[in-house]
Amino acid sequence: MTQPASRSPSAAKRRDLTTGPIGSTLILFALPVLGSNALQSLNGSANAIWVSHALGEVALAATANANQIFFLMLGAVFGVSMAANIMIGQAIGAKDIAAARRVVGSCTTFFLALSLAVGAAGYLLTPAILSAMGTPAEARAEAITYLRVIFGAMPFFYFFTFLMMAQRGTGDSRTPFLFSALSVLLDVILNPLLILGVGPLPRMEIAGSATSTLIAQTVTLGAMLVFLYRRGSILVLRPSEWGLLKPDLVVVRALLLKGVPMGFQMIVVSVAAATMMGLVNRYGAHTSAAYGAATQLWTYVQMPAMALSAAVSAMVAQNVGAGRMDRVEKVARVGCLCAIVGAGVPIALLYVLDPWVLRAFLPGDSPSLPIAIHINSMVLWGFVPFGVAFIFSGVVRATGAVWPPLLAIIIALWVVRIPLANLLEPTLGADAIWLSFPIGSCTAVLLAGGYYLWGGWRKGRILPTTSPRGEAPDTGLSPPAGAKDVEPATAP
Template identity: 70%
Template sequence: MAGGATAARGPGGPPGRKVPDLTTGPIGRTLILFALPVLATNILQSLNGSANAIWVSHVLGEAALTATSNANQIMFLMLGAVFGLSMASNIMIGHAMGARDMTAAKKVIGTSTAFFIVVSLSVGLLGALLTPHILTWMGTPEEAKRDAVAYLRVIFSAMPFMYFFSYVMMAQRGTGDSRTPFYFSLLAVGMDVVLNPLLITGYGPFPKLGIAGSAYATLVSQTITLVAMIVHLYRKGSILVLRPGEFHLLLPDLSIIRGLVLKGLPMGFQMMVTSLAAVTMMSLVNRHGVHTSAAYGAASQLWTYVQMPAMALGAAVSSMAAQNVGAGKMDRVEQVARSGVLYALVFTGLPVVAIYFADPWVLQAFLPGTSPSLPIAVHINSIVLWGFIPFGLAFIFSGVVRATGAVWPPLLAMIIALWGVRVPLANILEPYLGANAIWISFPIGSFTTLLLAWAYYVWGGWRTSRMLPTTPPVTDEPDTGFGQPMIEEAEVLAEAAERAEPSRSSPSAPNRPGS
């Protein structure tokens, strides 16, 4: 239906938007064009966290920075708890989009939406109730604990909105759209950065909330942005929204729930394993006093930026590979992996080198120049930073194999690297090397992760795994001439409707499951 795309309409809605087709066109260019908005989104979110850390540190002191560092580790752990579910939804949607099976895509969207609402509300409520016990278990320094409780309780209240915002962004990437999530992340971060100092210091008509003000800024900005993004998707007629006549799709489809759980939980566990290891390492760091904890918190702010290019590329290769798996183009999937590895090597190595040269000056954004924590942070980076290069390459290999539904091997690799190598090594060597044992364990664990991820990519059985039963389309859409072919969402919906009517179906078009 190439000629009638603009006239086609989705059921009960306006004409669909065009979104990138990740199954055709130059791989390197397509990967970069998709990854750049993801990277920009990650940068925005990290700048937001850094801005918050700067305000907290300079206005409220190092104890407050330690409090937010401890609380943020818990926040990332909780976000990891549902990351896998959103990633599973992303991959399922990508498979359906690659196969042009919009019936399956809509079913995944409906079930995932209902599932996320229940999970996000449950985690937020339980977390708020258990906040003091969680921080006690972490060994949070007493001088920072009161602030950490005040901060973390508000963060848990914001988590339902943060979870759902993250889910909607991942779903959009599954359709091939990474730009819209960036625009709304820009809105969220802008509001958060503006509200942070106002609510911390009580400027003008705003209440003076101290460290809790930083968390309230996140709550307000995430809530407003989530509502705005949903309104935008409805106005644009996105495939992701449900309209009258489609709300029955919110009733859980057990086969999709099964896929979300069986495939999503291992990916979520991987994030949780990583976050839990980070929490454990934070507990080890806390043994060495508030100055070392503050130094670790400041250094870890920079680590976030170093990891961002590989994380963005990992997300991009997963979305791109998922659509190509759905389209039956496994040769293209392996080309995506090769391009991703090359880009990750370059774009992770560059910030590592830059920080090695500018470390003392960059760290002064988070720590005063006279702080006793500053030389400790410089020393930490001198040992830890290079290890993010192999870790970045592992992101690519794991992202590709997960896109087919092979989710357990990356989880096992991460468990071995973190809990079989990094954490035990830090504990065993700490009596002899002190805090240096913690720093040394980071690059050793990262190299182990890369070795295991690469071995499974080369010799594992991921190429035959599938997350969603779809039939690849028999034809490809033409290239737009810009290296980024486009799919008209409404066109694909109309094609699916035609295939459902035998009298109008093309004889050569295969039947889709659920059509």
């Protein structure tokens, strides 16, 4: 006999995002996502501090070069993880637990195979990759050592990313935050111990920094799997359900067709950022340092919109699955308002406190400091429309409409921002670069908003939620073969 819904351990931990107040639900869901993003950024800053102080600038240059590859690999898998998140969310919203389990099984196999392939290929190709990047000769040996350990950790990073996104698809953003905090804590503690060889630990120098990340990620992933298994999560298959690990071609096809464009969007942004850095470097070390300090602040300014976009996608996916398009429109409106406030408030504070905040990255007497203040005076406000564009893109992506957001960001960056900077540079100098940022952001919000208002995304679905071979959708009244913890659907 099936347990009542109120007593099912799995149901108790899944959050229904298709009912209840939208504003508070969205904010409460977004806050842990924001916390996870902030922790990852702080972790990277802490690791850089340890490497630079303990091993010197050459080691820091080595990690900086290696991390460019690492972030590119994570960005590439982000899109596929987001596609899995959306498919799981739509299935949960439709109360189709069988479809959700099929997605989990196929995605588990897909991510394991992908991560192992990337890890092995990356380990072998590390020297060639760093040569292609033009890594400085004096930093090359240390960069190879560091990056090879990171590629060894790639299977754990990829599967951890998948589980984090999948949990958000089920309506749970708190658990990913807690395990992200555990991973960061372990990494921060182990970094100096393994770099310096404290106590019985070996002195590993730059390899110690990468190894601390590997250990932290592996331990946290294991702890998360145990936790999810013990609480009856649908994200961890029982032995009787291992047949679901056989890839479902419909799921894999959706992962690739929808995930690859979203991943490519991250690559487009990364390459555009590198291109803009090249333009900035023309103006010398002081301007480059000022730009680097300013971008440190931009990272945190963008975090609320990024967290809200992830929350909006999860909410919209469940409501699309439940057929609640009325709530989808409300989620979009509330999300845009929250993005405006979330970006506007810190930007307003920075305009007042900028000279003092920037001194965390630049000495008070540095000639770069006034340049950084000038850069922020021209650029910061543009993150408000850019944040709203994030929300529109998060809404339409949750239905499976992945190409319009990609085209919007390509046009904003490669048709408007970068060409505009080059076109105006002879007249305005470096100001042409700074001016191109808000103009590109306004272009992005106009394109994303236009598609939201008039595009055909409302009819989209990323994956049918009916069971295979013509069976009726799983309503929870009877569990699928081999499942023991499927709960009945609750009323919408």
